[in-house]
Amino acid sequence: GESVGLHLPTLSVQEGDNSIINCAYSNSASDYFIWYKQESGKGPQFIIDIRSNMDKRQGQRVTVLLNKTVKHLSLQIAATQPGDSAVYFCAEMPGGSYIPTFGRGTSLIVHP
């Protein structure tokens, strides 16, 4: 979950482990959710999205889970690799909006 203060929530894992990054969203009207990955010195990069009529969506090594009841989103990364080290942002969009609203991000550190 989110922490107070200026420091990003951080998740440290060993290479090969599975990672789970969590996100709580606030807008009940949001019906579309996105995960982005931001590597150091680069801009955010789209990973995967999910609409509110789904509760799970899988990509390559990544799975997004959506629990609308508790307004919670998670990103699961299988067999985490050092190249997965980055800051991960969840974003939400209310129906009809073209504007993703981003959260603070979670820093994922993968140890070889």
Add this chain to the structure above:
Amino acid sequence: EAGVTQFPSHSVIEKGQTVTLRCDPISGHDNLYWYRRVMGKEIKFLLHFVKESKQDESGMPNNRFLAERTGGTYSTLKVQPAELEDSGVYFCASSPLGPVTGELFFGEGSRLTVL
């Protein structure tokens, strides 16, 4: 195909000075967005253009910020006069017109440091 490009990558200015950031979106992308990230905080929306028109500028902090997109191609974001709290990384993103999608293509950002 070239991605979203932003210039400068880093700018250091003194409080009270003016800075202009530039964004070149992916060719053919009519949606253009400006976001800002202050250290350790969320990526905050500033404004959204569709072609040359401002569709939503609800995130612009105050009238010291001016964004333009003349001709519907590249965009500039001017901060005048800059204040200390304007420091951060300014991201530009673009996407094509079409069905609503959260897949924006981001540039690498322009880091602004106001001393």
